[in-house]
Amino acid sequence: MASLWPQLPLLLFVVLLPSLSYAKNTKLEEVFHWNYVDFDYPDDETCKKAKESKEFIPENNLPLGLEIWKDKLFVTVPRWKSGVPATVNYVSLKGDNKSPKLIPYPDWDSNKLPEHKLEEGNSTENGTHIISVFRLRADACDRLWVMDTGLNDVVGESEQLAQPRILIYDLHNDSLLHTYTLKQSNLKEDSFFANIIVDVDASDCSKAYAYIPDLGGYGVIVYSLEEDDSWRIKHHYFHFDPLDGNYSVGGVNFQWTDGVFSFALSPRQDDGFKTAYFHALSSTNEFAVSTRVLQNKTIATDPHNFEEFKLLGTRGPKTQSSASFFDESTGVVFYTQVNRDGVGCWNSKSKEYSPDYQGLVTSDNETFVFPNDLKVDREETVNFYIFKGATKEIIKDTVCEIQEH
Numbered sequence: 001m002a003s004l005w006p007q008l009p010l011l012l013f014v015v016l017l018p019s020l021s022y023a024k025n026t027k028l029e030e031v032f033h034w035n036y037v038d039f040d041y042p043d044d045e046t047c048k049k050a051k052e053s054k055e056f057i058p059e060n061n062l063p064l065g066l067e068i069w070k071d072k073l074f075v076t077v078p079r080w081k082s083g084v085p086a087t088v089n090y091v092s093l094k095g096d097n098k099s100p101k102l103i104p105y106p107d108w109d110s111n112k113l114p115e116h117k118l119e120e121g122n123s124t125e126n127g128t129h130i131i132s133v134f135r136l137r138a139d140a141c142d143r144l145w146v147m148d149t150g151l152n153d154v155v156g157e158s159e160q161l162a163q164p165r166i167l168i169y170d171l172h173n174d175s176l177l178h179t180y181t182l183k184q185s186n187l188k189e190d191s192f193f194a195n196i197i198v199d200v201d202a203s204d205c206s207k208a209y210a211y212i213p214d215l216g217g218y219g220v221i222v223y224s225l226e227e228d229d230s231w232r233i234k235h236h237y238f239h240f241d242p243l244d245g246n247y248s249v250g251g252v253n254f255q256w257t258d259g260v261f262s263f264a265l266s267p268r269q270d271d272g273f274k275t276a277y278f279h280a281l282s283s284t285n286e287f288a289v290s291t292r293v294l295q296n297k298t299i300a301t302d303p304h305n306f307e308e309f310k311l312l313g314t315r316g317p318k319t320q321s322s323a324s325f326f327d328e329s330t331g332v333v334f335y336t337q338v339n340r341d342g343v344g345c346w347n348s349k350s351k352e353y354s355p356d357y358q359g360l361v362t363s364d365n366e367t368f369v370f371p372n373d374l375k376v377d378r379e380e381t382v383n384f385y386i387f388k389g390a391t392k393e394i395i396k397d398t399v400c401e402i403q404e405h
Contacts, residue, residue, distance in 0.1 A: 028362060028394075032091065032098055037061050037077065039085050040101040050085060057083025065135035068093075068377040069144070069171050075102060079113075079132035079152045086111035087133045088146060105144075106174035113152060117161050128179060131161050134194040135323075135373060141205035143177065144169040147196035147212060164193050166210060166223060180223060186232050188217030195323070197263040199274065199291060200225075209295055211263050213238075215281060218259040222294050231297045237309050240282035244320055247339055250369045258282050264326040264333045265291070266348065277312070277324065277333055277348075284319045286312045286346075286353055313353030319344065327376045327391045332400050334391075336371040337363070343371060345400035359398035 036058040041047035050056035060083040065076040072090045079087055086104035088111060104111045114129045131152055137145045146169065150162035165181040182193075191214050200208035212221040218238045223230040238260035245255050258281035266275040273292040279285060293299050293308045315321070321344070324335035331348045342363030350357040362368060376391060395401045 030098070031093075032073075032100065034063070034099050037063060037075075038099075038101045039089070040103045054083055056085045057081070060084060065133070065373045066375060067136050067138050067144070068375055069138040069142070074105065074136060074138070074144070076133045076136060077102070078134050078149075078154070080154050081156050082153050084132075088130055088136065106169060106176070114161060117159075128167060128176065129162070130167065135196060137196050137198045137210075138171065139198045139200050139205075139208065140202040141200060141208070142171045143205075144171050145196055145198050145210060147193050147210075149193055163187075164191070166196070166212075168225075178225070180228065180230070182212075182221060183230060186221050186230055188214065188219065190216040191219075192216035193221075195262055197265065197276075199265055199295075201268075209291070211276065211294060213260040213262065213278075215258040215261050220260060220294070222297075222300060224295070229297075231301055233294065233300045234303075235306070235309055237278075237285075237287045237311070238280065240280045241285065244284050245282040247320065249338060249341070250365075256282050261322055262324045262335075264324040264335075266326055267328050277326065279321060279324070279335075281320060281322050281338075284315045284317065286315065288312050314355065315344065315346075315353075315358050316355030319355075319358070322371075323373045325374055325376045330391050330395060330400075331402075332391065332395055334361070334374055334376065334394075336374060338370060341365045341368045341370075343368075343374060345395055345398065347395075347400045347402050349402050350399075357399055359395065359400040361394045361398055361400070 041050065060081040061077050062080060063075050064078055067074040071093045073093055074090045077084050077087055077089060086102065088105045089102035090105050091100040091102060110128065110130050112129065130146065131148055131150045133146055133148055135147065139145060146167040148165050148167055150160055150164050152159045152161050163181045165179055167176060168178040170177050193212050194215055195213050197211040198208060199211065206226050208225040210223040214221060220233045220238060221230055222233060240257050240259045245257055247254050247256060260278060261281040262278060264277040268274055273290050275288050276291055276294065277286060277288050279287060287309055289309045293305065299305055318339040320338045321335040322338060324333055326333050333346050333348060335344050337344045337360065340360065340363055343361050345359040345361050346353060346357060
């Protein structure tokens with residue numbers, strides 16, 4: 001991904017351009033838009049000094065991941081290049097400002113880069129320096145799970161200021177509850193962690209698991225909060241498909257080799273576990289595995305576990321997808337459509353997983369170029385950066401709408 005920096009500002013920022021007055025996304029409502037993001041500095045003078053010192057370079061700040069918790073919309077700004085003042089931020093959903101300033105979370109100090117590589121004991125009063133975050137997840141226990149890559153200036157000097165780690169915050173008081181640094185055995189030379197999926201029920205907050213796709217090392221890291229331990233899973237299905245690594249987005253042609261990228265978790269099944277639907281970014285196939293396998297270290301790391309993972313089918317040509325999410329109210333898996341400038345859907349109640357059962361709920365080559373992240377909030381609204389729409393309305397009159405009799 002690093003070699004594609006010249007294209008990325010276009011691919012990401014087109015989605016955020018304020019051109020929505022003529023958008024074709026009739027099922028979606030605009031929430032926010034920015035030409036360039038700004039940050040909630042204490043005053044104008046502080047912001048001016050940050051720009052003069054190159055601590056803040058507006059054109060280098062590209063919003064990527066999102067999460068929703070109550071009236072807060074979290075927005076990540078990975079440190080692709082220098083000049084990113086805060087990598088984890090939020091905006092209020094209560095205001096009417098369509099281009100609000102990003103507020104660093106949990107505070108400014110935690111988002112400041114350390115002067116040197118982080119060693120044991122070198123941390124801020126609030127707990128730690130947050131280096132660079134692509135995506136995060138709020139869980140059913142009102143905790144925010146942050147996957148910090150520890151990598152600064154990814155396409156520049158590329159400084160590994162800290163080992164990849166999980167940071168867990170209490171969303172009620174913004175305090176850091178726990179930090180877990182991935183073990184060396186979890187990592188490969190090309191490891192890259194751009195996502196984190198959390199599996200927990202509000203009835204038992206200690207028994208939480210995080211599933212962390214390694215898109216560069218073609219594996220998945222499973223972390224158990226209760227055991228405070230992690231293990232790495234290998235499988236053929238985590239690799240990219242060499243026939244699906246070609247992209248054409250916004251008039252730009254490029255090639256990626258990104259492997260396993262996202263997990264969409266079903267509701268809990270009769271056996272007490274969930275189905276995890278997953279795919280590689282550079283692939284058009286979808287796979288599934290029970291969380292019973294992922295959560296059992298012995299089974300998960302058994303080299304003979306191949307049959308535990310299932311091929312569901314293919315979405316069809318040019319249907320590469322990054323993020324995905326399971327909507328429990330409809331049974332529909334929503335997923336981004338990178339090559340088709342939109343968002344697709346598949347109803348898990350369908351007879352099969354094939355192109356005939358895939359819906360394209362929205363597509364727009366002007367306002368939806370390179371969709372990066374999506375979430376379904378607890379109010380059953382699916383959000384795409386600056387768009388939102390009721391899930392049942394979005395799938396209406398598509399193949400994903402299955403009438404119950």
